[in-house]
Amino acid sequence: MTASLGSVSGHLVAIGGAEDRTSDLEILTRVFALAPADNHEVAVIATASGIPDQVLPDYEAAFTRLGASRIHSLDIKDRQQAGHPETVRLIEQSGVVFFTGGDQLRLTHVMGGSATLQAIRERLAAGAVVAGTSAGAAAMPGTMIYNGAAADALRKGAVNMTFGLGLAEGLIIDSHFLERGRFTRLMEVGASNPEHLGVGIGEDAGVIIHPHGIIEAIGSGHVILIDSRDLASSNIAELSMGEPVAIEHMILHALVSGHGFDLGARRYLVPEALEAVLANTL
Amino acid sequence: MTASLGSVSGHLVAIGGAEDRTSDLEILTRVFALAPADNHEVAVIATASGIPDQVLPDYEAAFTRLGASRIHSLDIKDRQQAGHPETVRLIEQSGVVFFTGGDQLRLTHVMGGSATLQAIRERLAAGAVVAGTSAGAAAMPGTMIYNGAAADALRKGAVNMTFGLGLAEGLIIDSHFLERGRFTRLMEVGASNPEHLGVGIGEDAGVIIHPHGIIEAIGSGHVILIDSRDLASSNIAELSMGEPVAIEHMILHALVSGHGFDLGARRYLVPEALEAVLANTL
Numbered sequence: 001m002t003a004s005l006g007s008v009s010g011h012l013v014a015i016g017g018a019e020d021r022t023s024d025l026e027i028l029t030r031v032f033a034l035a036p037a038d039n040h041e042v043a044v045i046a047t048a049s050g051i052p053d054q055v056l057p058d059y060e061a062a063f064t065r066l067g068a069s070r071i072h073s074l075d076i077k078d079r080q081q082a083g084h085p086e087t088v089r090l091i092e093q094s095g096v097v098f099f100t101g102g103d104q105l106r107l108t109h110v111m112g113g114s115a116t117l118q119a120i121r122e123r124l125a126a127g128a129v130v131a132g133t134s135a136g137a138a139a140m141p142g143t144m145i146y147n148g149a150a151a152d153a154l155r156k157g158a159v160n161m162t163f164g165l166g167l168a169e170g171l172i173i174d175s176h177f178l179e180r181g182r183f184t185r186l187m188e189v190g191a192s193n194p195e196h197l198g199v200g201i202g203e204d205a206g207v208i209i210h211p212h213g214i215i216e217a218i219g220s221g222h223v224i225l226i227d228s229r230d231l232a233s234s235n236i237a238e239l240s241m242g243e244p245v246a247i248e249h250m251i252l253h254a255l256v257s258g259h260g261f262d263l264g265a266r267r268y269l270v271p272e273a274l275e276a277v278l279a280n281t282l
Numbered sequence: 283m284t285a286s287l288g289s290v291s292g293h294l295v296a297i298g299g300a301e302d303r304t305s306d307l308e309i310l311t312r313v314f315a316l317a318p319a320d321n322h323e324v325a326v327i328a329t330a331s332g333i334p335d336q337v338l339p340d341y342e343a344a345f346t347r348l349g350a351s352r353i354h355s356l357d358i359k360d361r362q363q364a365g366h367p368e369t370v371r372l373i374e375q376s377g378v379v380f381f382t383g384g385d386q387l388r389l390t391h392v393m394g395g396s397a398t399l400q401a402i403r404e405r406l407a408a409g410a411v412v413a414g415t416s417a418g419a420a421a422m423p424g425t426m427i428y429n430g431a432a433a434d435a436l437r438k439g440a441v442n443m444t445f446g447l448g449l450a451e452g453l454i455i456d457s458h459f460l461e462r463g464r465f466t467r468l469m470e471v472g473a474s475n476p477e478h479l480g481v482g483i484g485e486d487a488g489v490i491i492h493p494h495g496i497i498e499a500i501g502s503g504h505v506i507l508i509d510s511r512d513l514a515s516s517n518i519a520e521l522s523m524g525e526p527v528a529i530e531h532m533i534l535h536a537l538v539s540g541h542g543f544d545l546g547a548r549r550y551l552v553p554e555a556l557e558a559v560l561a562n563t564l
Contacts, residue, residue: 138528151485152460152503154460178465178466179433180463181460181462183463183465186538187438220526221434232550244502244504245536247535248535248552249533249534249535251531252469253529254528254529256525256528257526265397267443268514
């Protein structure tokens with residue numbers, strides 16, 4: 001297992017979208033509980049969203065209920081704001097950083113290379129929790145999907161990818177995964193390069209990415225893993241753009257709350273195994 | 283490999299729906315070419331369809347273009363018609379039997395145990411080709427899916443199943459598979475009993491089920507196989523109805539035209555391997 005697998009250092013939480021924000025807050029409760037014991041300030045970044053005025057109050061209310069000491073609603077709209085020292089200062093004092101949903105390309109376009117993103121990386125390394133939902137989850141790894149054919153993405157070139165926020169390595173994240181039938185998107189990515197684990201997160205579901213590359217599923221929905229490491233054959237390199245991709249042998253898992261996966265060992269962890277691994281790595 | 287795998291004897295063709303009926307007829311051409319050399323009569327059964335008056339003329343036109351000597355458009359609406367000697371006689375003289383799409387439960391409810399279905403089985407055993415699209419494909423095996431949650435069917439009890447037409451064994455068929463994101467339906471079935479191969483057929487795609495359990499993908503789309511035989515663990519037996527099912531290890535393949543699969547050996551067949559196997563079994 002290499003040090004770069006999973007999160008860079010602290011806890012990341014990737015959420016598949018549509019997490020409960022008004023009822024029992026199951027997922028957001030887990031996010032908040034991962035904050036450092038002495039820091040309950042929360043920064044919510046609505047850069048991905050086209051409707052920040054609707055989204056930010058929801059999170060303010062939810063994190064207030066959970067006991068946040070302060071909430072910084074950051075509607076960072078452009079690269080100037082992403083570089084502003086005051087924004088950086090608010091990140092530096094937060095124990096929780098939360099990315100809303102929306103358009104992940106807007107998120108990376110605004111945040112990429114910014115002082116705010118650098119501050120978030122440093123907070124993560126220092127033990128803060130960084131969470132994101134939908135686009136905010138998809139953007140977390142070093143490489144992300146930002147568009148793909150809805151009906152059949154298992155065609156050469158049907159999935160558009162670019163650099164993500166660089167907060168996690170060794171995996172690629174897709175959201176609204178079961179609800180929007182996105183299996184073929186991660187299969188296409190896996191055929192193009194089988195090294196990286198495909199993590200497809202359903203709605204009101206999420207993964208905590210613990211240090212040392214241990215994934216824990218949370219929430220009421222499913223987390224689908226598509227492991228292409230043992231891919232036996234594919235025609236992808238011989239095809240013209242748009243032609244259908246053949247795949248021989250990928251491995252499919254479905255995690256529910258309490259189940260986990262070891263990214264380095266590529267090993268499914270039933271609840272008892274997950275608990276043992278997490279106890280050993282603390 | 284047991285004799286009961288795949289088709290009972292002759293050629294079955296299961297199509298995922300929306301196959302081309304007006305342009306180059308790629309899939310229907312393959313269906314028609316599998317008819318016995320001395321019998322180019324075609325029976326089209328529109329029982330599943332709610333709009334037989336729209337569907338039947340399309341197939342009449344297509345099979346006429348392909349060279350059918352006669353076309354019997356059978357709008358069998360109830361069990362009385364399914365038992366009528368004249369209907370049976372028309373099936374007995376046909377070299378191609380084709381089931382349209384629609385509602386597979388309507389198809390099995392009307393045809394189950396009927397003299398017409400028995401005649402179709404005998405025609406198949408005698409070398410005729412039996413093809414079906416969408417509902418007409420889903421209904422082919424001994425057990426079929428007739429309903430399942432669209433968003434996340436990987437919940438205990440979310441997939442409704444009953445007896446199918448009993449024309450193929452060892453597999454379960456789902457249609458419109460990629461377009462409607464139905465992966466979780468076959469995962470749920472595989473968790474409930476890992477023995478039977480899940481065959482998810484996309485639109486304008488199909489499988490020829492050759493004798494001896496050899497599957498060949500045809501058409502412009504994808505055929506997804508979900509092989510649960512090596513399922514390592516699942517919580518399904520412990521859950522209450524509606525709770526999310528965990529799955530450790532299913533195998534996923536994506537076939538495109540010219541690729542195949544050996545049902546008995548559970549072996550992916552790249553085009554050269556498929557050709558060799560089919561040459562050996564002829």
